[in-house]
Structure formats: C-alpha cells, structure tokens
Amino acid sequence: MDDNPWSWKVGINPYRNTPFQILALDVMVHGRGPIRRHVDERAIRVRRAPKKCLVFGEQIGEAAVVAAAKAIEDAEGRLYAELRTHRPRRVELDVRELARRLGEMQAPVGRQPLRPNAARLARLVPPPRPRQFPPLWTW
Amino acid sequence: MSRPPVVQAAGPRVALRQVAKELGSLLDAASDPDALAYAALTRDGEVCPWTSEAEAAWRRAGGSDPWRNHHLAVLHHARAYELEADRPDEAHEHWVRALACWARLHADDGFWGILGGHVSAALGIAVPVDALAAVRARLPAELLDPHADLIEAYRQRAPDRARAHMVLIKSSAFPPVAVEAVRASLVGPVLDRVDSAVRTARLDEMAEDLGSWLAIDEDHPGLVRALLHVRNKQCERAVQGEGGLEVVSAISGRAAREVRPALGKLGPPAGALAGELARHRYWLGCASRWAAYNELGPETSQQAFRRSSSKAGEAVGHLRRASALDPDLEMYPLYGDRSRVESMAEQLRGWATFNLRGSGDTGPDLEGAAEQFRRAVELDPESAQAHALLVRALVTLAATSGDAVREAETVIARAKPVVDRSGTAQDRSMLAQSQSVLAQRKRLRGSGGW
Numbered sequence: 321m322d323d324n325p326w327s328w329k330v331g332i333n334p335y336r337n338t339p340f341q342i343l344a345l346d347v348m349v350h351g352r353g354p355i356r357r358h359v360d361e362r363a364i365r366v367r368r369a370p371k372k373c374l375v376f377g378e379q380i381g382e383a384a385v386v387a388a389a390k391a392i393e394d395a396e397g398r399l400y401a402e403l404r405t406h407r408p409r410r411v412e413l414d415v416r417e418l419a420r421r422l423g424e425m426q427a428p429v430g431r432q433p434l435r436p437n438a439a440r441l442a443r444l445v446p447p448p449r450p451r452q453f454p455p456l457w458t459w
Numbered sequence: 460m461s462r463p464p465v466v467q468a469a470g471p472r473v474a475l476r477q478v479a480k481e482l483g484s485l486l487d488a489a490s491d492p493d494a495l496a497y498a499a500l501t502r503d504g505e506v507c508p509w510t511s512e513a514e515a516a517w518r519r520a521g522g523s524d525p526w527r528n529h530h531l532a533v534l535h536h537a538r539a540y541e542l543e544a545d546r547p548d549e550a551h552e553h554w555v556r557a558l559a560c561w562a563r564l565h566a567d568d569g570f571w572g573i574l575g576g577h578v579s580a581a582l583g584i585a586v587p588v589d590a591l592a593a594v595r596a597r598l599p600a601e602l603l604d605p606h607a608d609l610i611e612a613y614r615q616r617a618p619d620r621a622r623a624h625m626v627l628i629k630s631s632a633f634p635p636v637a638v639e640a641v642r643a644s645l646v647g648p649v650l651d652r653v654d655s656a657v658r659t660a661r662l663d664e665m666a667e668d669l670g671s672w673l674a675i676d677e678d679h680p681g682l683v684r685a686l687l688h689v690r691n692k693q694c695e696r697a698v699q700g701e702g703g704l705e706v707v708s709a710i711s712g713r714a715a716r717e718v719r720p721a722l723g724k725l726g727p728p729a730g731a732l733a734g735e736l737a738r739h740r741y742w743l744g745c746a747s748r749w750a751a752y753n754e755l756g757p758e759t760s761q762q763a764f765r766r767s768s769s770k771a772g773e774a775v776g777h778l779r780r781a782s783a784l785d786p787d788l789e790m791y792p793l794y795g796d797r798s799r800v801e802s803m804a805e806q807l808r809g810w811a812t813f814n815l816r817g818s819g820d821t822g823p824d825l826e827g828a829a830e831q832f833r834r835a836v837e838l839d840p841e842s843a844q845a846h847a848l849l850v851r852a853l854v855t856l857a858a859t860s861g862d863a864v865r866e867a868e869t870v871i872a873r874a875k876p877v878v879d880r881s882g883t884a885q886d887r888s889m890l891a892q893s894q895s896v897l898a899q900r901k902r903l904r905g906s907g908g909w
Contacts, residue, residue, distance in 0.1 A: 324601045324604055325601070326601050326602055326604060326605055327604055327605060327608065328543075328604075328605035328608040328609055328612075330544060331544070332540075333508070333537060333540040333541060334536075334537075334540065335508035335509075335533055335536065335537035335540065336508060336537070341505075341506075347577075347581070349581070350580045350581045350583075351581070351583050352582065352583050355581070375505075376505065376507075394582075395578060395582060395584075395586040395587065395590045395591070396590055396593070396594060398578050398581065398582060399574065399578055399586075399590075399591065399594045400594065402574065402577070402578060403529075403574075403594075403598075404533065405533070406497060406500060406506060406508065406529075406530055406533050406534075407526055407529065407530070408497065408506075409491060409493045409494035409496075409497035409498075410494060
C-alpha cells in the first residue's frame with residue numbers, strides 16, 4: 321500500500337513529522353484563511369531562522385512546509401493527518417473546587433522560629449584575650 | 460554521638476514542601492485527567508506522540524471515551540513503531556493495545572461523526588460523507604498492513620516474530636473480512652505456485668515453503684489443504700517406485716505433525732480439504748499396516764504381537780476415517796485398494812489376537828480374532844488369506860462350540876473357490892489343514908468325545 325501512512329518503513333514513525341507537527345499548527349485552528357496565514361508565517365520563519373524551527377531535533381526546509389500544507393488541504397488528507405495527531409487538551413482548573421479544597425487543608429504543624437544553639441555557638445566564639453587598658457588620665 | 464545542628468531549621472522547610480505537594484495534588488484533582496496526560500506529552504517545548512509520563516497518566520485515569528481512545532491509540536501505536544526495530548518484545552504489548560484502541564475507534568459511529576464535523580469546520584466546507592466513509596473503510600487494512608510487511612521481513616530469519624505478528628492480525632478486533640483479506644494477501648502467492656510445483660514435480664521445495672507458512676499461520680485452511688495435497692503427491696510418487704512404504708511412512712508422519720495444530724482449531728473438514736485429509740489418512744493407514752506387518756517374524760514374541768495389534772488397529776482407524784471423509788475415495792487411481800488394505804490390517808489384527816495370550820496365562824481371544832477375520836473377509840471377499848484365516852479361527856473354536864462348527868463349514872464352502880482361484884500355497888495348505896481338523900472335531904463331537 322503506497323499511500324498508506326502506516327506502512328512499515330524502517331526508521332519512519334507515522335506519528336512523527338506529521339503535517340501538523342511540521343507546520344506547528346494546532347488542529348483546532350479553523351478556517352482556510354487563518355490556516356493559510358499560519359502556514360505563510362511558518363514558511364517565513366523556516367526560511368529565515370531554520371535552526372529555530374526544529375521538529376524533533378531536525379531542521380525542516382520550506383519544501384516540507386509546502387508539502388505539509390498541501391497534505392491537509394483536502395478532506396481525506398486532513399482526516400489522515402488528524403488521525404495521527406493528539407487532540408490538544410487544555411488544563412482548565414475548576415477554581416471553585418480548588419478553593420473549597422484549599423479551605424479544607426490543614427495548616428502545617430510544628431512550625432518553630434529559628435533558634436540558635438547557644439552552647440554550640442559559644443564554642444565558636446574566640447576566647448577573650450587579656451588586654452591592657454592604658455589609663456586615660458593620670459593623677 | 461551526633462553533633463546537634465548549629466541552627467534548628469528543619470521544621471519550616473519540611474512543612475513548606477508538604478504544602479507544595481498538597482497543592483500539586485489539589486491541582487491534579489481539579490483538572491481534567493486527559494488534559495494532565497496531554498500536558499505530559501510535552502518535551503523540550505514539543506508535543507510528542509508518546510512519553511512515559513503521559514502513558515502513566517492515562518493509565519491512572521483509566522476508563523475510556525472516544526477521544527481518550529484516540530489518545531491511547533496514537534500513544535501506543537507511536538511507541539510500538541519506535542520499539543519494533545530494536546526491542547520487538549517490548550513493542551508487542553504496545554501493538555496489542557494500539558490495535559485494540561483503533562478497532563474500538565473504527566467501530567464508533569460517534570467518533571467519526573465528531574471527527575467529520577471538526578474537519579468540516581477546519582476546512583470551511585462540509586466533508587463529503589463518501590470521503591469520510593472511505594477513510595473509515597480503509598482503516599483496518601491500512602493498520603494491519605505493517606504487520607503483513609513485518610511478517611514478510613521476519614519469515615525466514617525470525618519465524619517466532621513473524622508468528623507473533625500473525626497473531627496480532629488474527630486477534631485484532633477489526634472486521635473479519637479485513638483480517639481474512641490480509642491473511643489472503645500473505646499466503647495467496649505461495650498457494651498460487653502449488654499447481655505448477657506439482658506439475659513440474661518440485662514437491663519437496665513446495666512442501667518446505669508451505670510448511671514454513673503454516674508454522675506462521677497455523678490454522679489457515681488453504682495452507683493446510685495445499686500442504687496435504689503436496690504431501691499426498693509425494694506419497695503417490697513413493698509407492699510408484701521412489702522409496703516405497705518406508706518413504707510413505709516418513710512423509711505421512713511428517714504431514715500429520717505439520718497439520719495437527721490446525722486440525723485441532725478448524726471445524727469439521729468439508730469439500731477439497733476433506734478430500735485431501737481422506738488421502739492423507741489413507742497413507743497413514745498404509746504406513747501403520749506396513750509397520751504392523753514388520754513386527755511379525757518366524758518367532759514373534761508376545762510383546763511384538765501386542766505392538767503389531769496396536770499398529771494394525773491404528774491402520775484400521777485411519778482407513779475407516781479416510782472412507783468417512785471421502786466415500787468416493789476408492790474411485791481415484793492409487794486409492795482404489797482402500798478396502799483391501801483395511802482387510803489386510805484386520806487380518807494382521809486378528810492374527811495378533813489369535814496368538815496373544817490373555818492375562819493370567821489364559822488363552823487367546825478366539826472369538827475376537829474370528830470377528831476381526833470376518834470383517835477382513837467382508838472388506839475383501841476375494842482375499843484368499845482372509846478366508847483361510849477365518850476358517851482357521853473357526854475350526855479352533857469348533858473344539859468347544861457347535862455354532863463354530865456350522866459356521867466353519869459354511870465359510871469353507873465359500874472359501875474354497877477363492878483359495879483355489881487366487882490363494883498362495885500357504886493359504887491352500889492352511890485351508891486343507893483346517894478342513895482336516897474340522898472333520899476330526901465333528902467325529903469326536905458325534906462320538907461324544909468332546
């Protein structure tokens with residue numbers, strides 16, 4: 321099967337270097353206009369700063385960007401690419417739930433202020449030396 | 460004794476760590492598990508198809524829904540492709556999980572509805588129903604295709620790995636028509652060569668090829684039939700001058716070992732497979748009959764008679780099964796003597812029974828032997844030897860049974876023309892002796908001496 325994206329080819333993983341990865345395109349971007357603008361920007365960045373547009377550590381060329389864009393232009397190509405791509409999920413906090421659980425948290429116990437160990441500290445202090453105090457005045 | 464610290468600061472640090480840990484757990488509990496797992500796919504700013512953290516997160520989440528199934532399908536399938544070249548044993552579990560997820564997705568109308576709607580929105584045009592249906596219809600074949608490629612690659616150098624991928628194909632939950640299509644694509648080319656190999660007598664090479672495929676797809680009915688066909692042809696050539704029954708024994712025994720795993724899994728054989736199995740059983744019967752005969756000699760021990768009896772019994776079983784599988788078997792050249800061979804096996808069995816002492820040194824089971832000789836005569840009414848043996852058994856029984864005397868007289872009347880027509884000197888001598896002994900027994904019975 322020549323066009324089968326899942327065909328076994330040594331060293332090729334059908335889930336790496338997919339059109340969406342090459343284009344750095346979120347599958348949730350909708351509309352031909354926004355997609356086209358994104359593709360154009362990607363092509364420019366790849367041309368100008370290829371080392372900043374690595375895909376799994378490898379540089380890609382403008383030709384790869386063009387090919388990836390073409391691959392998802394029609395319904396069939398888009399379907400195959402989507403089937404090989406994780407659908408993005410955003411972490412959405414349930415803030416009320418978080419606040420409720422925070423309120424139930426116990427305060428940490430056993431907190432004590434810093435207290436120096438006097439006996440140990442004393443041993444670090446140098447011993448007093450005998451001193452001579454010249455008289456400040458004479459009789 | 461340990462020295463006390465200069466400054467006691469352990470309490471607050473531990474407490475802060477504990478707070479941070481609890482906050483982390485709170486965030487996890489308040490978040491969507493799929494979102495957390497998806498976040499764990501990111502490495503160096505890129506979303507990877509698989510990470511160990513994401514796999515662990517989805518395993519903790521448990522359960523399934525269409526999009527989680529899709530995440531798991533992508534995750535495990537990607538990992539399987541990564542591992543197959545260098546760590547195929549580790550890849551296997553991921554192949555299993557991936558194909559299971561893909562099969563669920565393939566069957567899920569809801570998933571395809573959502574996917575079609577999403578792609579329509581992305582492209583700004585409605586995805587044609589036919590296009591969506593076509594991608595969905597092709598999916599099983601496309602997902603099973605790499606396993607067919609790997610089977611071809613592994614077949615000679617790593618048959619165990621090839622077999623493992625065949626098991627993946629057959630145990631996948633895709634529609635049976637897709638599974639059978641992949642199997643057919645693999646074995647079709649070798650099956651297409653069978654007729655030509657038989658015509659050009661390249662039987663050994665063909666049998667090896669079929670055997671290697673059967674070792675990978677052990678219950679493929681087409682492969683079983685083809686291998687039996689080639690092995691049967693090898694036996695036919697052997698009895699026509701290329702090694703005789705010794706070669707038949709080796710070939711039919713090997714064929715039995717090759718197809719045994721499949722026969723245990725296939726249902727009752729029918730059609731062409733039944734026909735080849737019938738011939739295979741015929742050859743097994745001939746081989747067993749030959750082995751039973753070879754146990755006998757001028758001074759056959761009781762153990763040898765027991766072995767002969769056992770092998771003759773096997774021969775009878777095989778030959779009866781052959782007839783049951785194909786009642787028309789005897790119409791084919793080289794198989795026309797099935798009944799005669801079964802008769803010979805019954806004669807051998809009867810002869811062993813006639814000579815085997817019972818337990819505790821009791822005499823032989825003469826009734827049993829007579830019954831076996833009767834079957835031999837029924838199977839081959841033209842067998843002079845079968846008649847002679849039956850007469851001998853009945854005459855021996857006549858020492859104690861009036862019924863045996865009457866039957867012996869009837870059988871002698873039928874046997875005489877057959878023995879005269881086609882019997883050996885030994886058959887004629889046995890018949891004559893039996894007649895003489897019978898006459899003596901009748902005189903003694905008449906005089907009340909018995």
